Amino acid sequence: MKDNLRTFAILLLGGLAVWFFLGRNTQRPTPSLRNVAPPPTETARPAEQTFHLRSPLTAARSGFDAEVTTRSGGLRSVRLNGAQFVMREAPADPRTGVRGSDHRMNLASTWNEDLLSLRTELTVKRGEDSLVPQYQDFTGRQVSDHEVELTWQGSEVEVVRSYRSDRPFVMDVETRVTNRGAPINVEARMPVYQWVLREDENGKFFQRPWQVAEGICKHGTELFREGRDKLLERRPEDALPGGAAFVALDNTYFELAVVPRGNAEARCRLFAEDRVASPGQDPLGSVYGASLGWARASLGTGESQTYQARVYLGPKEPETLAAATEDRRLTETVNLGFFSFIARQLLRFLRFLHSIVGNWGAAIMLLTLCIRVALLPLLAKSMKSMAMMSKLKPELDEINKRLADNQEAKTLATMELYRKHGVNPLSGCFPQLAQLPIWWALYTTLQTSVELFHAPFVLWWHDLSAPDPYYVLPLVLGAIMFLQQKLMPPQGMDPVQAKMMTYFFPIFLTGISLFLPSGLALYMLVNSVLGVLQQWYTKKQMDQYKSGTGTGGGEAIQVKALTGDDRG
Numbered sequence: 001m002k003d004n005l006r007t008f009a010i011l012l013l014g015g016l017a018v019w020f021f022l023g024r025n026t027q028r029p030t031p032s033l034r035n036v037a038p039p040p041t042e043t044a045r046p047a048e049q050t051f052h053l054r055s056p057l058t059a060a061r062s063g064f065d066a067e068v069t070t071r072s073g074g075l076r077s078v079r080l081n082g083a084q085f086v087m088r089e090a091p092a093d094p095r096t097g098v099r100g101s102d103h104r105m106n107l108a109s110t111w112n113e114d115l116l117s118l119r120t121e122l123t124v125k126r127g128e129d130s131l132v133p134q135y136q137d138f139t140g141r142q143v144s145d146h147e148v149e150l151t152w153q154g155s156e157v158e159v160v161r162s163y164r165s166d167r168p169f170v171m172d173v174e175t176r177v178t179n180r181g182a183p184i185n186v187e188a189r190m191p192v193y194q195w196v197l198r199e200d201e202n203g204k205f206f207q208r209p210w211q212v213a214e215g216i217c218k219h220g221t222e223l224f225r226e227g228r229d230k231l232l233e234r235r236p237e238d239a240l241p242g243g244a245a246f247v248a249l250d251n252t253y254f255e256l257a258v259v260p261r262g263n264a265e266a267r268c269r270l271f272a273e274d275r276v277a278s279p280g281q282d283p284l285g286s287v288y289g290a291s292l293g294w295a296r297a298s299l300g301t302g303e304s305q306t307y308q309a310r311v312y313l314g315p316k317e318p319e320t321l322a323a324a325t326e327d328r329r330l331t332e333t334v335n336l337g338f339f340s341f342i343a344r345q346l347l348r349f350l351r352f353l354h355s356i357v358g359n360w361g362a363a364i365m366l367l368t369l370c371i372r373v374a375l376l377p378l379l380a381k382s383m384k385s386m387a388m389m390s391k392l393k394p395e396l397d398e399i400n401k402r403l404a405d406n407q408e409a410k411t412l413a414t415m416e417l418y419r420k421h422g423v424n425p426l427s428g429c430f431p432q433l434a435q436l437p438i439w440w441a442l443y444t445t446l447q448t449s450v451e452l453f454h455a456p457f458v459l460w461w462h463d464l465s466a467p468d469p470y471y472v473l474p475l476v477l478g479a480i481m482f483l484q485q486k487l488m489p490p491q492g493m494d495p496v497q498a499k500m501m502t503y504f505f506p507i508f509l510t511g512i513s514l515f516l517p518s519g520l521a522l523y524m525l526v527n528s529v530l531g532v533l534q535q536w537y538t539k540k541q542m543d544q545y546k547s548g549t550g551t552g553g554g555e556a557i558q559v560k561a562l563t564g565d566d567r568g
Contacts, residue, residue: 055165063168074116079104109195121189156181169314179299191291192256210252215270218245231272244268261308342441361457464519473521478510
């Protein structure tokens with residue numbers, strides 16, 4: 001049964017790996033480019049101005065430096081502060097390929113005016129006449145380091161936008177539309193956009209790039225999450241039903257989210273568009289869009305309508321996301337998988353260990369060790385079952401040989417042997433199965449933790465979120481796994497199957513870990529080393545148990561040493 005479970009675990013791991021790294025990011029045939037109409041020619045417009053907005057710094061959190069442009073009130077850049085978000089190479093301008101001098105992570109990845117995050121999207125009409133143009137040129141005022149105000153003045157309509165930041169990675173955006181003439185109808189949307197190059201989306205073999213984006217919307221009581229292929233099927237004007245709690249674009253480590261505030265009900269929209277590279281046009285990649293849309297409002301003469309939203313622009317740290325809003329709603333965007341409750345506790349404990357040792361690699365090693373120790377009671381039960389089954393192996397072999405041609409009699413004789421000695425053949429599997437949720441939750445935690453982004457360990461491991469540049473961790477892991485298979489070779493298999501398990505499993509895991517983040521490979525290596533020590537101890541105890549007399553106090557002493565109890 002134990003070997004069947006091991007075979008099943010390998011097949012399950014292989015299937016999950018293929019699904020996780022390949023199935024979730026299937027490349028689609030590249031469609032024709034649907035160009036968005038460009039804004040009016042630059043010569044007909046006032047010169048662009050940008051105003052700076054800085055989110056406050058705290059002892060625990062950094063924040064961002066944002067640039068708000070007078071062109072439709074969008075974001076030209078959102079640079080994250082802090083050593084963790086400094087890139088080794090300055091980000092290149094996607095239009096020209098030229099690298100700038102600012103090495104900070106920039107969350108504003110689009111440049112066309114119609115695709116700037118937080119741009120002013122207003123439809124103001126009186127009958128069929130539009131009173132606000134698609135592209136507006138605001139006048140700006142730098143109120144303070146943490147506040148910017150923009151104003152657009154039409155013949156009968158005034159639009160005032162304010163941007164304020166009073167906490168790390170958070171921006172409050174307010175748009176006030178005032179009618180100076182006859183009654184009008186107003187509709188408003190607040191979008192965020194993300195541009196991802198196709199080469200960054202596709203990644204390499206088993207490596208799922210952290211840049212792969214998803215669209216998220218909490219509408220009504222349902223959390224809606226879709227990847228590129230699904231979003232490509234949606235139209236930008238299609239709104240999801242129900243009032244929106246938030247809308248967001250995210251990848252593995254970062255997030256752009258918009259949360260409606262005030263009494264007006266908003267709905268969310270999600271979409272994506274493929275762009276084809278050609279001279280003078282967008283590079284090959286995908287544009288992701290998410291927006292809040294407010295219902296149409298009718299304004300009489302002198303009346304105003306205000307649209308309020310809180311915007312989060314930063315890393316997917318659960319504590320920072322929780323602090324962004326009073327009801328902690330943005331924490332729902334962190335996807336920790338099916339065993340998310342366990343994963344959250346492991347992440348808290350990992351942070352606690354990091355606060356003690358000050359190194360994320362060392363914290364991962366300590367966390368793996370602590371989990372191994374915590375699971376020792378389950379290990380003891382499994383060890384006892386393995387020892388008892390090993391003790392009965394000669395009698396089981398005799399039954400299999402004597403009753404090889406009578407399956408029913410062989411089954412009855414085997415069950416009688418188990419009953420006589422009080423052995424449950426499944427008892428060794430249950431402890432192993434009980435550990436799977438914990439190990440899977442730990443795997444998910446390390447796969448998605450922004451704390452590991454650019455986090456150094458030792459020597460050449462400068463980024464625990466990137467693969468080992470010299471493949472040392474994967475190769476050592478393969479050697480340890482091979483030793484583990486040799487130490488406890490599969491039982492009950494024919495020689496061909498046993499040989500395949502001995503060699504295939506280490507090679508398979510080594511191949512996967514070549515492309516995994518170093519933090520994950522480190523966890524797998526430490527876990528395997530502890531597993532070898534554990535199996536060495538198990539084998540030693542089993543050898544002592546099998547060499548006993550099988551009667552009286554000798555057997556009781558051996559079982560007590562094995563399980564830690566007095567039941568014998």
